[in-house]
Amino acid sequence: MTDEFDDIDQPEEEWVSKTRRKQEMHALQALGKKLVGLNNEQLDKVPLEPELLAAVKECQRLRKGEAIRRQLQYIGRLMRLADADAIEEAMDRFEAGKQAHDAHFHKLERWRDRLVNGDGSDLTAYIEEYPHADVQHLRQLVRNAQKEAQQQKPPASARKLFKYLRELAES
Structure with missing residues (x-):
């Protein structure tokens, strides 16, 4: 006989609304857009995964609007896997210096x-x-x-x- 209270000790997954997930994705994409605005010297000071760094440099190279938009979306996807807090902290240091x-x-x-x-x-x-x-x-x-x-x-x-x-x- 299973008791309905047996799984009380099990942590429940926190439910996150679709709106909240989209807001988080847009925030990561905006942070990625800020990364694209940095120069090479500043990029070297930000803790980025090699794939994310390559995507940022590729976006800096692009000139067409639609290609840039797609690349920014890709950067946003890569940002989900990256340490966004460390990246944000590095960006804050640049902003404070500015x-x-x-x-x-x-x-x-x-x-x-x-x-x-x-x-x-x-x-x-x-x-x-x-x-x-x-x-x-x-x-x-x-x-x-x-x-x-x-x-x-x-x-x-x-x-x-x-x-x-x-x-x-x-x-």
């Missing part, structure tokens, strides 16, 4: 705008923050950028100023 780079870039843009549109106190504040700056060269770049802005000319000197600010920040 955000830090963007924040640094925006800080330099704000400095440039303050120097061009501000008064001498902004230049003094910049020199205090970056004491290794060539003050004479910096003043000349700021004057040229201010002159261009007043004359409503293209901002060639402002670009040179930004380039110099970026060089100072990197050194």
Whole structure:
């Protein structure tokens, strides 16, 4: 006689709806699409199976829309077998690095705008923050950028100023 409670100790398979499975597949396909956007140096840092790496590189090579769509679907299928969490973690590291780079870039843009549109106190504040700056060269770049802005000319000197600010920040 079998008791209906004999299989209580057996773990039940978790039921997953078809909608949920499709959402997971689309998420994996989107992650695969992000992989296709990476360069070779970044791809080397992501833990990918050889077959998945080959599929990503093949997709990068393709130029036609329908072929790319099919290849992305194939990458999505391969992603089901891959360690998606490790891949996602590597992608998050790239994104964090990009955000830090963007924040640094925006800080330099704000400095440039303050120097061009501000008064001498902004230049003094910049020199205090970056004491290794060539003050004479910096003043000349700021004057040229201010002159261009007043004359409503293209901002060639402002670009040179930004380039110099970026060089100072990197050194």
